[in-house]
Amino acid sequence: MDRIYYFDNAATTRVSPEVIDEISKYFSESYFNPSSIYTPAQKTKEAVEKAREKVARAFNADTKEIYFTSGGSESDNWAIKGIAEAYADKGRHIITTAIEHHAVLHTCEYLETKGYEITYLPVDQDGLISLDDLKKAIRPDTILITVMFANNEIGTIQPIGEIGKIAREHGIIFHTDAVQAAGHVPIDVKELNIDLMSMSGHKLYAPKGVGALYIRKGIKIKNLIHGGQQERGRRATTENVPGIVGLGKAVESACANMQEETERQRRMRDRIIDGILSKIDHCWLNGSREKRLPGNINISFEFVEGESILLLLDMYGICGSSGSACTSGSLDPSHVLLAIGLPHEKAHGSLRITLGRFNTEEEADYLIEKLPPIIERLRQMSPLYEEYIKNKRG
Protein backbone atom coordinates (compact mmCIF):
# COMPACT_ATOMS: atom_id res chain seq x y z
CA MET A 1 0.00 0.00 0.00
CA ASP A 2 1.32 3.41 -0.89
CA ARG A 3 -0.17 6.36 0.87
CA ILE A 4 -2.76 6.02 3.60
CA TYR A 5 -5.66 8.42 3.93
CA TYR A 6 -6.73 7.88 7.51
CA PHE A 7 -10.31 8.91 8.23
CA ASP A 8 -11.05 6.64 11.20
CA ASN A 9 -9.95 8.80 14.11
CA ALA A 10 -12.97 7.77 16.20
CA ALA A 11 -11.59 4.22 16.10
CA THR A 12 -8.11 5.25 17.16
CA THR A 13 -5.61 8.02 16.55
CA ARG A 14 -1.96 8.17 15.66
CA VAL A 15 0.19 8.94 18.70
CA SER A 16 1.33 12.52 18.30
CA PRO A 17 5.04 13.37 18.00
CA GLU A 18 5.02 15.41 21.22
CA VAL A 19 3.53 12.47 23.11
CA ILE A 20 6.11 10.05 21.71
CA ASP A 21 8.84 12.50 22.70
CA GLU A 22 7.52 12.72 26.22
CA ILE A 23 6.96 9.04 26.90
CA SER A 24 9.92 7.27 25.31
CA LYS A 25 12.18 7.72 28.32
CA TYR A 26 9.66 5.92 30.54
CA PHE A 27 10.36 2.76 28.58
CA SER A 28 14.13 3.00 28.63
CA GLU A 29 15.45 5.25 31.42
CA SER A 30 12.66 5.85 33.93
CA TYR A 31 11.17 2.38 33.74
CA PHE A 32 10.90 2.01 37.53
CA ASN A 33 7.89 0.89 39.46
CA PRO A 34 6.40 4.07 40.91
CA SER A 35 5.68 2.23 44.18
CA SER A 36 9.37 1.47 44.80
CA ILE A 37 11.28 3.31 47.47
CA TYR A 38 14.56 4.28 45.71
CA THR A 39 15.15 7.73 44.33
CA PRO A 40 14.86 6.95 40.60
CA ALA A 41 11.44 5.40 41.21
CA GLN A 42 10.31 8.53 42.96
CA LYS A 43 10.97 10.45 39.75
CA THR A 44 8.76 7.98 37.90
CA LYS A 45 6.05 8.46 40.49
CA GLU A 46 6.33 12.21 40.07
CA ALA A 47 5.76 11.82 36.34
CA VAL A 48 2.55 9.91 37.04
CA GLU A 49 1.34 12.59 39.44
CA LYS A 50 2.25 15.35 37.01
CA ALA A 51 0.15 13.63 34.36
CA ARG A 52 -2.71 13.40 36.84
CA GLU A 53 -2.48 17.15 37.42
CA LYS A 54 -2.60 17.83 33.69
CA VAL A 55 -5.70 15.69 33.24
CA ALA A 56 -7.38 17.24 36.29
CA ARG A 57 -6.63 20.78 35.10
CA ALA A 58 -8.02 20.07 31.62
CA PHE A 59 -11.44 19.19 32.98
CA ASN A 60 -11.48 21.48 36.04
CA ALA A 61 -11.22 18.54 38.42
CA ASP A 62 -9.09 18.01 41.49
CA THR A 63 -6.04 15.76 41.09
CA LYS A 64 -7.49 13.43 43.71
CA GLU A 65 -10.51 12.93 41.49
CA ILE A 66 -8.58 11.46 38.54
CA TYR A 67 -7.94 7.69 38.43
CA PHE A 68 -5.95 6.11 35.63
CA THR A 69 -7.33 2.96 34.02
CA SER A 70 -6.57 0.76 31.02
CA GLY A 71 -8.98 2.63 28.74
CA GLY A 72 -12.51 3.72 28.03
CA SER A 73 -14.13 0.32 28.44
CA GLU A 74 -12.59 -0.24 31.85
CA SER A 75 -13.61 3.25 32.96
CA ASP A 76 -17.20 2.60 31.87
CA ASN A 77 -17.27 -0.81 33.53
CA TRP A 78 -15.81 0.53 36.75
CA ALA A 79 -18.11 3.54 36.90
CA ILE A 80 -21.30 1.61 36.29
CA LYS A 81 -20.63 -1.61 38.20
CA GLY A 82 -18.83 0.26 40.99
CA ILE A 83 -21.72 2.68 41.54
CA ALA A 84 -24.38 0.00 41.12
CA GLU A 85 -22.80 -2.07 43.85
CA ALA A 86 -21.94 0.79 46.18
CA TYR A 87 -25.47 2.20 46.11
CA ALA A 88 -27.43 -1.06 45.85
CA ASP A 89 -29.00 -0.44 49.27
CA LYS A 90 -30.45 2.83 47.93
CA GLY A 91 -31.91 1.34 44.77
CA ARG A 92 -31.33 -0.81 41.74
CA HIS A 93 -32.55 1.37 38.89
CA ILE A 94 -30.23 2.88 36.27
CA ILE A 95 -31.10 5.20 33.40
CA THR A 96 -29.08 5.13 30.18
CA THR A 97 -29.72 5.62 26.46
CA ALA A 98 -30.27 3.36 23.49
CA ILE A 99 -27.20 4.70 21.70
CA GLU A 100 -24.44 4.14 24.26
CA HIS A 101 -21.20 2.43 23.37
CA HIS A 102 -21.27 -1.33 23.99
CA ALA A 103 -18.97 -0.82 26.98
CA VAL A 104 -21.93 0.86 28.68
CA LEU A 105 -24.78 -1.10 27.09
CA HIS A 106 -23.34 -4.54 27.74
CA THR A 107 -22.37 -3.55 31.28
CA CYS A 108 -25.98 -2.50 31.88
CA GLU A 109 -27.21 -5.75 30.37
CA TYR A 110 -24.90 -7.62 32.72
CA LEU A 111 -26.36 -5.73 35.67
CA GLU A 112 -29.85 -6.71 34.50
CA THR A 113 -28.87 -10.32 35.12
CA LYS A 114 -27.88 -9.28 38.66
CA GLY A 115 -31.28 -7.86 39.52
CA TYR A 116 -30.86 -4.25 38.40
CA GLU A 117 -33.45 -2.52 36.26
CA ILE A 118 -32.29 -0.40 33.35
CA THR A 119 -34.25 2.23 31.46
CA TYR A 120 -32.94 2.81 27.95
CA LEU A 121 -33.97 6.28 26.84
CA PRO A 122 -34.86 6.56 23.16
CA VAL A 123 -33.36 9.26 20.95
CA ASP A 124 -34.84 11.45 18.21
CA GLN A 125 -33.70 11.35 14.58
CA ASP A 126 -30.70 13.54 15.41
CA GLY A 127 -29.67 11.13 18.16
CA LEU A 128 -30.62 13.42 21.04
CA ILE A 129 -32.41 12.26 24.18
CA SER A 130 -35.39 14.22 25.48
CA LEU A 131 -34.95 15.84 28.88
CA ASP A 132 -38.66 15.22 29.54
CA ASP A 133 -38.14 11.52 28.93
CA LEU A 134 -35.25 11.62 31.34
CA LYS A 135 -37.27 13.35 34.06
CA LYS A 136 -40.14 10.90 33.59
CA ALA A 137 -37.79 7.94 33.86
CA ILE A 138 -36.48 9.01 37.25
CA ARG A 139 -37.78 6.88 40.15
CA PRO A 140 -37.17 6.90 43.89
CA ASP A 141 -34.84 3.93 43.43
CA THR A 142 -32.83 5.45 40.56
CA ILE A 143 -29.18 5.45 41.59
CA LEU A 144 -27.37 6.31 38.36
CA ILE A 145 -27.86 8.18 35.10
CA THR A 146 -25.27 7.30 32.48
CA VAL A 147 -25.43 9.21 29.19
CA MET A 148 -22.59 9.47 26.70
CA PHE A 149 -21.15 12.92 26.05
CA ALA A 150 -20.87 12.45 22.29
CA ASN A 151 -21.79 9.46 20.18
CA ASN A 152 -19.00 7.48 18.55
CA GLU A 153 -20.94 6.68 15.38
CA ILE A 154 -22.98 9.75 14.54
CA GLY A 155 -21.13 12.36 16.61
CA THR A 156 -24.23 13.77 18.32
CA ILE A 157 -23.40 15.77 21.45
CA GLN A 158 -25.95 15.36 24.25
CA PRO A 159 -27.15 18.26 26.45
CA ILE A 160 -24.77 17.16 29.20
CA GLY A 161 -25.13 20.32 31.31
CA GLU A 162 -28.92 19.96 31.47
CA ILE A 163 -28.69 16.25 32.22
CA GLY A 164 -26.17 16.96 34.99
CA LYS A 165 -28.46 19.60 36.46
CA ILE A 166 -31.45 17.25 36.49
CA ALA A 167 -29.38 14.49 38.08
CA ARG A 168 -28.00 16.80 40.74
CA GLU A 169 -31.47 18.18 41.56
CA HIS A 170 -32.71 14.65 42.10
CA GLY A 171 -29.67 13.55 44.04
CA ILE A 172 -28.80 10.95 41.42
CA ILE A 173 -25.23 10.18 40.39
CA PHE A 174 -24.40 11.18 36.82
CA HIS A 175 -21.79 9.34 34.75
CA THR A 176 -20.85 10.29 31.23
CA ASP A 177 -18.82 8.29 28.74
CA ALA A 178 -16.73 11.09 27.26
CA VAL A 179 -14.37 8.87 25.27
CA GLN A 180 -15.19 10.63 21.99
CA ALA A 181 -15.52 14.10 23.47
CA ALA A 182 -12.59 14.51 25.84
CA GLY A 183 -9.88 16.57 24.22
CA HIS A 184 -12.18 17.46 21.33
CA VAL A 185 -14.76 19.75 22.96
CA PRO A 186 -14.40 21.83 26.14
CA ILE A 187 -15.49 19.95 29.29
CA ASP A 188 -15.78 21.42 32.78
CA VAL A 189 -16.94 18.68 35.15
CA LYS A 190 -18.02 21.16 37.83
CA GLU A 191 -20.01 23.40 35.56
CA LEU A 192 -21.69 20.40 33.91
CA ASN A 193 -22.43 18.65 37.24
CA ILE A 194 -20.67 15.49 36.14
CA ASP A 195 -20.00 12.97 38.93
CA LEU A 196 -18.07 10.41 36.93
CA MET A 197 -16.49 10.69 33.50
CA SER A 198 -14.76 8.06 31.36
CA MET A 199 -12.04 8.92 28.89
CA SER A 200 -9.56 7.06 26.72
CA GLY A 201 -6.02 7.91 25.64
CA HIS A 202 -5.94 6.55 22.11
CA LYS A 203 -8.80 8.73 20.90
CA LEU A 204 -6.76 11.84 21.57
CA TYR A 205 -3.26 11.00 20.29
CA ALA A 206 -2.02 9.11 23.36
CA PRO A 207 -1.22 5.37 23.22
CA LYS A 208 -3.74 2.55 23.49
CA GLY A 209 -4.14 0.83 26.84
CA VAL A 210 -4.57 3.92 28.99
CA GLY A 211 -7.62 5.85 30.09
CA ALA A 212 -8.98 7.64 33.08
CA LEU A 213 -12.05 7.85 35.23
CA TYR A 214 -12.96 11.08 36.96
CA ILE A 215 -14.74 10.35 40.25
CA ARG A 216 -16.07 13.39 42.06
CA LYS A 217 -15.04 13.74 45.69
CA GLY A 218 -17.63 12.18 47.99
CA ILE A 219 -18.87 9.60 45.49
CA LYS A 220 -18.74 6.06 46.86
CA ILE A 221 -17.54 3.42 44.44
CA LYS A 222 -16.62 -0.25 44.71
CA ASN A 223 -13.33 -1.37 43.23
CA LEU A 224 -13.30 -3.24 39.96
CA ILE A 225 -9.69 -4.43 40.11
CA HIS A 226 -8.51 -5.64 43.50
CA GLY A 227 -4.91 -5.97 44.53
CA GLY A 228 -2.24 -3.45 45.42
CA GLN A 229 -2.68 0.06 46.74
CA GLN A 230 -2.18 1.92 43.45
CA GLU A 231 -4.52 4.80 42.54
CA ARG A 232 -5.15 5.56 46.20
CA GLY A 233 -6.30 2.03 46.87
CA ARG A 234 -9.07 2.17 44.29
CA ARG A 235 -7.51 0.49 41.31
CA ALA A 236 -4.77 -2.11 41.58
CA THR A 237 -2.13 -2.78 38.88
CA THR A 238 1.32 -1.31 38.51
CA GLU A 239 0.83 1.99 36.74
CA ASN A 240 1.15 2.05 32.95
CA VAL A 241 3.67 4.85 33.29
CA PRO A 242 4.37 5.62 29.61
CA GLY A 243 0.65 5.47 28.88
CA ILE A 244 -0.24 7.72 31.79
CA VAL A 245 2.46 10.26 30.93
CA GLY A 246 1.27 10.15 27.33
CA LEU A 247 -2.34 10.71 28.34
CA GLY A 248 -1.31 13.71 30.42
CA LYS A 249 0.67 15.22 27.58
CA ALA A 250 -2.04 14.49 25.01
CA VAL A 251 -4.78 16.08 27.10
CA GLU A 252 -2.58 19.09 27.75
CA SER A 253 -1.83 19.71 24.09
CA ALA A 254 -5.42 19.00 23.02
CA CYS A 255 -6.66 21.69 25.38
CA ALA A 256 -3.95 24.15 24.38
CA ASN A 257 -4.98 24.04 20.72
CA MET A 258 -8.62 23.13 21.08
CA GLN A 259 -10.35 26.20 19.72
CA GLU A 260 -8.18 26.47 16.65
CA GLU A 261 -8.16 22.75 15.91
CA THR A 262 -11.89 22.38 16.47
CA GLU A 263 -12.57 25.20 14.02
CA ARG A 264 -10.25 23.67 11.44
CA GLN A 265 -11.85 20.24 11.70
CA ARG A 266 -15.36 21.65 11.68
CA ARG A 267 -14.66 23.51 8.43
CA MET A 268 -13.19 20.40 6.85
CA ARG A 269 -16.07 18.28 8.12
CA ASP A 270 -18.67 20.64 6.66
CA ARG A 271 -16.82 20.82 3.35
CA ILE A 272 -16.75 17.01 3.10
CA ILE A 273 -20.41 16.70 4.08
CA ASP A 274 -21.50 19.32 1.54
CA GLY A 275 -19.19 17.86 -1.09
CA ILE A 276 -20.58 14.35 -0.72
CA LEU A 277 -24.24 15.36 -0.42
CA SER A 278 -24.02 17.56 -3.51
CA LYS A 279 -22.17 15.02 -5.66
CA ILE A 280 -24.15 11.89 -4.77
CA ASP A 281 -27.92 11.36 -4.97
CA HIS A 282 -29.96 9.39 -2.45
CA CYS A 283 -27.77 9.95 0.56
CA TRP A 284 -28.12 11.87 3.79
CA LEU A 285 -26.24 12.86 6.92
CA ASN A 286 -26.97 10.85 10.06
CA GLY A 287 -26.99 12.72 13.37
CA SER A 288 -27.40 16.38 14.21
CA ARG A 289 -25.82 18.88 11.87
CA GLU A 290 -25.17 21.42 14.66
CA LYS A 291 -24.78 19.42 17.87
CA ARG A 292 -22.03 17.35 16.40
CA LEU A 293 -18.41 16.47 17.09
CA PRO A 294 -16.14 18.63 14.94
CA GLY A 295 -14.58 15.60 13.24
CA ASN A 296 -17.57 13.31 12.70
CA ILE A 297 -19.26 12.57 9.39
CA ASN A 298 -21.80 9.75 9.05
CA ILE A 299 -23.62 9.42 5.76
CA SER A 300 -26.05 6.76 4.56
CA PHE A 301 -26.12 5.80 0.89
CA GLU A 302 -29.24 4.14 -0.37
CA PHE A 303 -29.13 0.88 -2.37
CA VAL A 304 -25.57 -0.05 -1.34
CA GLU A 305 -23.99 -1.84 1.58
CA GLY A 306 -21.35 -0.39 3.88
CA GLU A 307 -18.68 -3.07 3.84
CA SER A 308 -18.53 -2.94 0.06
CA ILE A 309 -17.97 0.81 0.25
CA LEU A 310 -15.15 0.30 2.76
CA LEU A 311 -13.45 -2.39 0.66
CA LEU A 312 -13.45 -0.16 -2.40
CA LEU A 313 -12.25 2.87 -0.43
CA ASP A 314 -9.49 0.67 0.94
CA MET A 315 -8.29 0.10 -2.62
CA TYR A 316 -7.53 3.82 -2.74
CA GLY A 317 -5.84 3.78 0.65
CA ILE A 318 -8.83 5.43 2.33
CA CYS A 319 -9.61 4.15 5.82
CA GLY A 320 -13.18 4.61 7.06
CA SER A 321 -15.79 2.65 8.95
CA SER A 322 -19.42 1.66 8.66
CA GLY A 323 -22.43 0.70 10.74
CA SER A 324 -23.38 -2.16 8.45
CA ALA A 325 -24.01 -5.64 9.83
CA CYS A 326 -21.01 -7.01 8.00
CA THR A 327 -18.67 -4.66 9.79
CA SER A 328 -20.29 -5.09 13.19
CA GLY A 329 -19.52 -8.78 13.35
CA SER A 330 -23.19 -9.72 13.59
CA LEU A 331 -26.17 -9.81 11.28
CA ASP A 332 -27.66 -6.64 12.73
CA PRO A 333 -26.67 -3.18 11.62
CA SER A 334 -25.62 -0.53 14.12
CA HIS A 335 -27.91 -0.10 17.13
CA VAL A 336 -27.29 3.64 16.92
CA LEU A 337 -28.56 3.94 13.36
CA LEU A 338 -31.60 1.83 14.22
CA ALA A 339 -32.24 4.00 17.30
CA ILE A 340 -32.33 7.21 15.23
CA GLY A 341 -35.04 5.57 13.15
CA LEU A 342 -33.29 4.21 10.09
CA PRO A 343 -34.93 1.05 8.76
CA HIS A 344 -32.59 -1.96 8.64
CA GLU A 345 -32.00 -1.81 4.90
CA LYS A 346 -30.92 1.81 5.09
CA ALA A 347 -28.76 1.30 8.16
CA HIS A 348 -26.61 -1.14 6.15
CA GLY A 349 -25.38 1.54 3.78
CA SER A 350 -23.66 3.93 6.14
CA LEU A 351 -20.15 5.34 6.00
CA ARG A 352 -18.41 6.96 8.95
CA ILE A 353 -15.55 9.33 8.30
CA THR A 354 -13.85 10.75 11.38
CA LEU A 355 -11.28 13.50 11.12
CA GLY A 356 -8.31 14.18 13.32
CA ARG A 357 -5.55 16.70 13.69
CA PHE A 358 -3.36 15.04 11.06
CA ASN A 359 -5.96 15.22 8.27
CA THR A 360 -5.27 17.79 5.60
CA GLU A 361 -7.49 19.67 3.14
CA GLU A 362 -5.77 17.77 0.34
CA GLU A 363 -6.86 14.48 1.89
CA ALA A 364 -10.41 15.79 2.13
CA ASP A 365 -10.32 16.63 -1.60
CA TYR A 366 -9.09 13.13 -2.37
CA LEU A 367 -11.97 11.57 -0.42
CA ILE A 368 -14.58 13.81 -2.06
CA GLU A 369 -13.17 12.85 -5.46
CA LYS A 370 -12.90 9.09 -4.93
CA LEU A 371 -16.20 8.38 -3.19
CA PRO A 372 -18.84 9.20 -5.88
CA PRO A 373 -17.63 6.68 -8.49
CA ILE A 374 -17.42 4.01 -5.78
CA ILE A 375 -21.06 4.52 -4.82
CA GLU A 376 -22.05 4.61 -8.49
CA ARG A 377 -20.18 1.39 -9.19
CA LEU A 378 -21.94 -0.44 -6.33
CA ARG A 379 -25.32 0.93 -7.36
CA GLN A 380 -24.85 -0.38 -10.89
CA MET A 381 -24.49 -3.79 -9.30
CA SER A 382 -27.41 -3.40 -6.90
CA PRO A 383 -30.80 -5.03 -7.55
CA LEU A 384 -32.35 -2.44 -5.20
CA TYR A 385 -31.14 0.41 -7.37
CA GLU A 386 -32.37 -1.37 -10.48
CA GLU A 387 -35.79 -1.77 -8.88
CA TYR A 388 -35.83 1.88 -7.89
CA ILE A 389 -34.98 3.05 -11.41
CA LYS A 390 -37.63 0.76 -12.92
CA ASN A 391 -40.29 2.04 -10.53
CA LYS A 392 -39.28 5.60 -11.26
CA ARG A 393 -39.65 5.02 -15.00
CA GLY A 394 -42.78 2.89 -14.67
Added chain:
Amino acid sequence: MMYSEKVMDHFMNPRNVGEIEDASGVGTVGNAKCGDIMKIFLKIEDGVVLDAKFKTFGCGAAVATSSMATELIKGKTIKEALEITNKAVMEALDGLPPIKVHCSCLAEEALHAALWDYAEKNGIVIEGLEKPVNDISEHEHLPEEDY
Protein backbone atom coordinates in the same frame (compact mmCIF):
# COMPACT_ATOMS: atom_id res chain seq x y z
CA MET B 1 -7.39 -8.57 5.02
CA MET B 2 -10.08 -10.92 6.22
CA TYR B 3 -10.79 -12.18 2.67
CA SER B 4 -8.77 -14.50 0.46
CA GLU B 5 -7.16 -13.11 -2.70
CA LYS B 6 -9.75 -14.94 -4.79
CA VAL B 7 -12.62 -13.34 -2.88
CA MET B 8 -11.06 -9.91 -3.33
CA ASP B 9 -10.50 -10.59 -7.02
CA HIS B 10 -14.16 -11.54 -7.51
CA PHE B 11 -15.25 -8.52 -5.49
CA MET B 12 -13.02 -6.05 -7.30
CA ASN B 13 -13.57 -7.58 -10.74
CA PRO B 14 -16.91 -9.32 -10.49
CA ARG B 15 -17.71 -11.63 -13.40
CA ASN B 16 -21.15 -11.62 -15.01
CA VAL B 17 -22.60 -8.48 -13.49
CA GLY B 18 -25.80 -7.46 -15.19
CA GLU B 19 -29.12 -8.75 -16.40
CA ILE B 20 -30.33 -11.12 -19.10
CA GLU B 21 -33.27 -9.52 -20.91
CA ASP B 22 -34.99 -12.75 -21.97
CA ALA B 23 -33.81 -14.88 -19.07
CA SER B 24 -35.12 -18.44 -18.84
CA GLY B 25 -35.16 -18.15 -15.07
CA VAL B 26 -34.63 -15.41 -12.52
CA GLY B 27 -34.11 -15.97 -8.80
CA THR B 28 -33.98 -13.32 -6.09
CA VAL B 29 -33.03 -14.30 -2.57
CA GLY B 30 -32.13 -12.56 0.64
CA ASN B 31 -33.47 -9.62 2.47
CA ALA B 32 -32.41 -6.00 2.59
CA LYS B 33 -32.99 -6.10 6.34
CA CYS B 34 -30.11 -8.44 6.90
CA GLY B 35 -28.04 -6.67 4.32
CA ASP B 36 -27.86 -9.07 1.36
CA ILE B 37 -29.96 -9.45 -1.78
CA MET B 38 -28.87 -11.56 -4.73
CA LYS B 39 -30.63 -11.72 -8.05
CA ILE B 40 -29.44 -14.29 -10.57
CA PHE B 41 -30.50 -14.54 -14.23
CA LEU B 42 -30.05 -17.77 -16.20
CA LYS B 43 -30.27 -18.46 -19.91
CA ILE B 44 -31.05 -22.13 -20.40
CA GLU B 45 -31.35 -23.97 -23.70
CA ASP B 46 -31.73 -27.72 -24.23
CA GLY B 47 -31.14 -28.34 -20.57
CA VAL B 48 -27.81 -26.46 -20.53
CA VAL B 49 -27.07 -23.17 -18.77
CA LEU B 50 -25.70 -21.00 -21.58
CA ASP B 51 -25.32 -17.78 -19.65
CA ALA B 52 -25.66 -16.42 -16.14
CA LYS B 53 -25.69 -12.87 -14.78
CA PHE B 54 -26.25 -11.31 -11.39
CA LYS B 55 -27.01 -8.20 -9.43
CA THR B 56 -26.20 -8.09 -5.75
CA PHE B 57 -26.71 -5.74 -2.83
CA GLY B 58 -24.39 -6.75 -0.04
CA CYS B 59 -20.93 -7.04 1.39
CA GLY B 60 -17.73 -8.13 -0.32
CA ALA B 61 -18.47 -11.81 0.25
CA ALA B 62 -21.99 -11.45 -1.17
CA VAL B 63 -20.63 -9.95 -4.38
CA ALA B 64 -17.79 -12.48 -4.64
CA THR B 65 -20.03 -15.52 -4.07
CA SER B 66 -22.54 -14.22 -6.66
CA SER B 67 -19.72 -13.78 -9.12
CA MET B 68 -18.29 -17.23 -8.46
CA ALA B 69 -21.69 -18.95 -8.47
CA THR B 70 -22.50 -17.53 -11.91
CA GLU B 71 -19.07 -18.58 -13.17
CA LEU B 72 -19.55 -22.12 -11.89
CA ILE B 73 -23.01 -22.62 -13.38
CA LYS B 74 -22.20 -21.50 -16.90
CA GLY B 75 -22.02 -24.42 -19.33
CA LYS B 76 -23.47 -26.89 -16.83
CA THR B 77 -26.46 -29.13 -17.44
CA ILE B 78 -29.35 -28.63 -15.03
CA LYS B 79 -28.40 -31.79 -13.21
CA GLU B 80 -24.81 -30.61 -12.82
CA ALA B 81 -26.02 -27.16 -11.80
CA LEU B 82 -27.81 -28.67 -8.83
CA GLU B 83 -24.49 -29.96 -7.58
CA ILE B 84 -23.15 -26.44 -7.09
CA THR B 85 -23.47 -26.18 -3.34
CA ASN B 86 -22.45 -23.37 -1.04
CA LYS B 87 -19.40 -25.47 -0.18
CA ALA B 88 -18.40 -25.64 -3.83
CA VAL B 89 -18.69 -21.86 -4.13
CA MET B 90 -16.66 -21.38 -0.95
CA GLU B 91 -13.95 -23.80 -2.05
CA ALA B 92 -13.67 -22.12 -5.41
CA LEU B 93 -13.08 -18.84 -3.55
CA ASP B 94 -10.42 -20.39 -1.26
CA GLY B 95 -12.73 -20.11 1.71
CA LEU B 96 -14.71 -17.44 3.54
CA PRO B 97 -14.53 -16.09 7.09
CA PRO B 98 -17.02 -17.97 9.34
CA ILE B 99 -19.35 -15.00 9.65
CA LYS B 100 -19.61 -14.82 5.84
CA VAL B 101 -20.56 -18.45 5.20
CA HIS B 102 -24.21 -17.40 4.96
CA CYS B 103 -23.33 -15.44 1.80
CA SER B 104 -22.31 -18.68 0.07
CA CYS B 105 -25.60 -20.28 1.20
CA LEU B 106 -27.42 -17.35 -0.32
CA ALA B 107 -25.53 -17.82 -3.59
CA GLU B 108 -26.57 -21.48 -3.72
CA GLU B 109 -30.14 -20.49 -2.99
CA ALA B 110 -30.09 -17.81 -5.67
CA LEU B 111 -29.07 -20.42 -8.25
CA HIS B 112 -31.82 -22.74 -7.04
CA ALA B 113 -34.37 -19.94 -7.09
CA ALA B 114 -33.49 -19.15 -10.70
CA LEU B 115 -33.74 -22.82 -11.63
CA TRP B 116 -37.06 -23.06 -9.77
CA ASP B 117 -38.34 -20.08 -11.75
CA TYR B 118 -37.21 -21.73 -14.98
CA ALA B 119 -38.99 -24.94 -14.05
CA GLU B 120 -42.20 -23.13 -13.16
CA LYS B 121 -42.20 -21.09 -16.36
CA ASN B 122 -41.77 -24.23 -18.41
CA GLY B 123 -44.07 -26.47 -16.41
CA ILE B 124 -41.37 -29.00 -15.66
CA VAL B 125 -40.17 -30.63 -12.49
CA ILE B 126 -36.46 -30.63 -11.76
CA GLU B 127 -35.73 -33.69 -9.71
CA GLY B 128 -34.06 -32.86 -6.40
CA LEU B 129 -34.85 -29.14 -6.55
CA GLU B 130 -36.86 -27.60 -3.74
CA LYS B 131 -38.21 -24.10 -3.56
CA PRO B 132 -35.56 -22.06 -1.72
CA VAL B 133 -36.69 -20.65 1.63
CA ASN B 134 -35.27 -17.20 1.13
CA ASP B 135 -36.88 -16.80 -2.27
CA ILE B 136 -38.40 -13.37 -2.76
CA SER B 137 -40.15 -13.09 -6.10
CA GLU B 138 -40.23 -9.81 -7.99
CA HIS B 139 -43.83 -8.96 -7.18
CA GLU B 140 -43.85 -9.64 -3.51
CA HIS B 141 -42.92 -6.95 -1.07
CA LEU B 142 -39.94 -7.52 1.16
CA PRO B 143 -40.87 -9.25 4.40
CA GLU B 144 -41.57 -6.71 7.11
CA GLU B 145 -40.93 -6.86 10.83
CA ASP B 146 -41.67 -10.56 11.14
CA TYR B 147 -38.40 -11.64 9.55
